[in-house]
Amino acid sequence: MTRPEVLAPAGDMEKLILAVTYGADAVYLAGKSYGMRGAAGNFAPDELQKAVAYCHARGVRVYVTCNTIPSDDEMAALPSFLELLEDAGADAVIAADLGVMNACKKYARHAAIHISTQAGVMNADTARAFYELGASRVILAREMSLDQIAALRAHTPEDLELEAFCHGAMCVSFSGRCTLSNYLTGRDANRGRCSQPCRWKYHLVEEKRPGEYFEISEDGGTYILNSRDMCMIDHIPALLAAGVSSLKLEGRTKSAYYAAAVTNAYRHAVDAALAGEPLDECWRREVYKVSHRPYSTGFYFGEPGQYTPDACYFSESDVAAIVKTCDADGNAVLSQRNRFFPGDALELLSPGAKPLTFTAASLFDADGLPVAAANHPQMELRTRLPVYAPAGSFLRKQRTVSLPGHAVETEA
Numbered sequence: 001m002t003r004p005e006v007l008a009p010a011g012d013m014e015k016l017i018l019a020v021t022y023g024a025d026a027v028y029l030a031g032k033s034y035g036m037r038g039a040a041g042n043f044a045p046d047e048l049q050k051a052v053a054y055c056h057a058r059g060v061r062v063y064v065t066c067n068t069i070p071s072d073d074e075m076a077a078l079p080s081f082l083e084l085l086e087d088a089g090a091d092a093v094i095a096a097d098l099g100v101m102n103a104c105k106k107y108a109r110h111a112a113i114h115i116s117t118q119a120g121v122m123n124a125d126t127a128r129a130f131y132e133l134g135a136s137r138v139i140l141a142r143e144m145s146l147d148q149i150a151a152l153r154a155h156t157p158e159d160l161e162l163e164a165f166c167h168g169a170m171c172v173s174f175s176g177r178c179t180l181s182n183y184l185t186g187r188d189a190n191r192g193r194c195s196q197p198c199r200w201k202y203h204l205v206e207e208k209r210p211g212e213y214f215e216i217s218e219d220g221g222t223y224i225l226n227s228r229d230m231c232m233i234d235h236i237p238a239l240l241a242a243g244v245s246s247l248k249l250e251g252r253t254k255s256a257y258y259a260a261a262v263t264n265a266y267r268h269a270v271d272a273a274l275a276g277e278p279l280d281e282c283w284r285r286e287v288y289k290v291s292h293r294p295y296s297t298g299f300y301f302g303e304p305g306q307y308t309p310d311a312c313y314f315s316e317s318d319v320a321a322i323v324k325t326c327d328a329d330g331n332a333v334l335s336q337r338n339r340f341f342p343g344d345a346l347e348l349l350s351p352g353a354k355p356l357t358f359t360a361a362s363l364f365d366a367d368g369l370p371v372a373a374a375n376h377p378q379m380e381l382r383t384r385l386p387v388y389a390p391a392g393s394f395l396r397k398q399r400t401v402s403l404p405g406h407a408v409e410t411e412a
Contacts, residue, residue, distance in 0.1 A: 004240055004247060006270055007063070007163065008263040011042065011252035016051055018260040021351050021392050023267030026061035027051075028094065029252070031081060034066040034074070045084055052088045061091040066100055067116035075099060082107035094139070105134055112136040114163065122148070124155035127162075137161035139248065142170065142230075146242045146300045153243025161245045166232040167262060167287070168250025170298060172198040172225045180225075198225035201311070223308045230304070231287055231295035233265060236273040238300075257319050257394055258290045261349065282354050289317040289396065316399055320346055321374065321381065323393040330385040336374040340397050348385065350393040358386045360395075 008024035010016035019027050029051060030042045043051055052062045064085050070078065078100065085093060086108040093104045093111045096118035104113050114137040115121060115130045121138045130138055140149060142165050153162060180198065182188045202222050203213035216222045230250075232239060239247060247270065249262050265286035272279050287295070291313040296304035321334040340346065342363055348356045363371045364382040374381055 003274065004245055004270055005061075005163075006263065006266050007246050007248045009168075009249055009252040009254070009259055010051070011254070011259075013043070013047060013051060014256045015252075015259040017054070018256050018392055019263045020055060020058055020060050021390075022260045022264040023351065024060060024263050026063060026091070026246070027055060028063040028065060028248075030065040031084070033081060034068050034070065034078070034100075048084065048090075049088045052090055056089065062089075063092040063094055063114060064090045064111075065094045065116070066104075067094050067096040067118050069097055069118075070100065075103070078103050079107045085111055092137070098133070101133060101135070115139060117141060117165070124152045127152055127156045127160060131157055131160045135160070137163055137246070139163040139165075140244075143299045145302070146238055149244060150242040162243055163246035163248055164239065164244045165230060165250055165298070166236075166239060166244075166247045167230055167266065168254075169293070170227040170230050170296075170304065172227050198227065200225075223311050224306075226293075226306055226308055226311045228296040228304055228307050229293040230298040231292075232297055232300065233269050233284055233287055234279065235297065235300065236266075236269045236279070240273060254291070257322075260392070260394065261286055261290050264349070264351065280354075285316075286355070289315060291315045317347065317396040318399060320344075320395040320397045323350075323385075323389045323391055323395070324380075325391060326385060326389045326393070328388050330387055330389070332383055332385045332389060334374075334381040334383060334395065336377060336379045336381055338397065339373060339375055340395075341373045344397060347396045347398065348387070348389055348393060349396060350389050355396075356387065361385075 005025040006023060007026045007028060008019035010019055010027040010029040016027055016029065031048055032042050032044060048064070055062045066081070068074070082093070082103055090108070090111050092114045093108055094114045094116050095101050095104060096116035101113055104111065113135045115135045117139040119130070120141045121127050121130065122141045122144060127138045136159070138160065140152075140162060144164075149162065149164065200223070202216060202224055204216055205213060216224060236247070247266060249266060251258055251262065265283045268283040269279050292315065293311070293313060294307040298304050319337040320340040321336050324333045324335055326332040340360060342360050344360045346358060346360050348358060361384045363374060365371050366380040366382070368382065371381070
């Protein structure tokens with residue numbers, strides 16, 4: 001690779017289009033099988049073809065997850081799925097299983113092989129072993145520090161690409177290899193069906209007092225397995241200096257707005273790092289305007305710590321509407337998402353532009369009649385924006401409440 005890659009999540013076609021629109025160099029997605037995010041919309045066979053064609057027409061690469069640990073029955077159906085990826089022109093297959101790797105060489109010969117974080121690559125010997133088996137990239141274990149990544153980079157072939165997560169949800173188990181969900185609910189996390197028991201509220205039950213629940217800690221915090229989200233937007237230069245060539249954003253089950261806003265923020269952060277410029281504060285604030293748990297810097301600078309009072313998500317803003325069409329004078333057709341009124345202070349987020357604060361103008365319905373408020377989900381509205389805004393732009397409304405978890409904790 002000649003430049004670092006912003007790798008965005010694409011849980012469905014809407015998220016893919018917005019990730020591409022807001023600056024992704026590559027997207028990762030899944031078919032209806034073999035992916036670790038069964039709750040995402042994912043892509044049917046014909047949708048996979050369309051997704052790859054859409055991305056390639058815009059110079060964006062497509063990586064398809066095939067990183068579950070398949071049973072014999074699932075392996076029997078794998079060749080036809082890989083042949084589909086070969087026909088579609090997928091740029092890479094993300095795999096965690098040696099048998100899947102071998103099948104890729106036979107049935108998806110033109111797709112590169114990327115080793116999933118599920119494989120838990122933590123050292124140069126393992127990375128070289130996968131390289132010798134035909135992998136062109138390893139997705140590093142999320143438990144690695146920046147110093148460890150730099151050491152691994154120094155002892156691996158130069159053409160072996162290193163991918164690392166830099167933003168999003170963290171799994172309490174080692175690189176996502178969790179068995180809690182399977183044990184507690186019968187839903188296998190290693191087949192994309194995690195029920196997220198790490199986010200549950202736990203109590204103690206004494207043997208002779210069934211039905212009586214006791215707090216685990218003195219301060220009442222009982223979300224004992226809850227991990228913080230990762231946010232490395234302030235440390236892109238350090239990631240690049242350590243040898244990371246692909247910066248991965250987690251979030252295939254998150255909203256389309258999340259995919260757009262986070263991709264946009266990291267696109268500008270990477271561009272600033274490459275130009276040797278400081279990160280503009282407006283892009284740093286973007287990661288707080290999407291739904292998130294309290295942030296940390298993961299394991300890059302030490303232990304990430306936990307947030308045990310609750311498992312809630314926080315956000316500084318709500319999406320008020322999405323731009324469907326807009327002319328050069330700012331006359332726009334919107335699709336409403338959350339209630340807002342004429343006169344409200346809103347913020348416009350458009351691809352490639354800094355967020356713009358403005359006052360909402362008069363609103364009109366699809367028949368051109370004035371409306372006092374945007375009250376109905378996905379109602380069509382017409383209004384005047386202060387500038388031209390391409391389709392896929394977002395109107396946001398600032399929340400007025402104070403939200404916890406806004407400090408990005410780091411030991412650096």
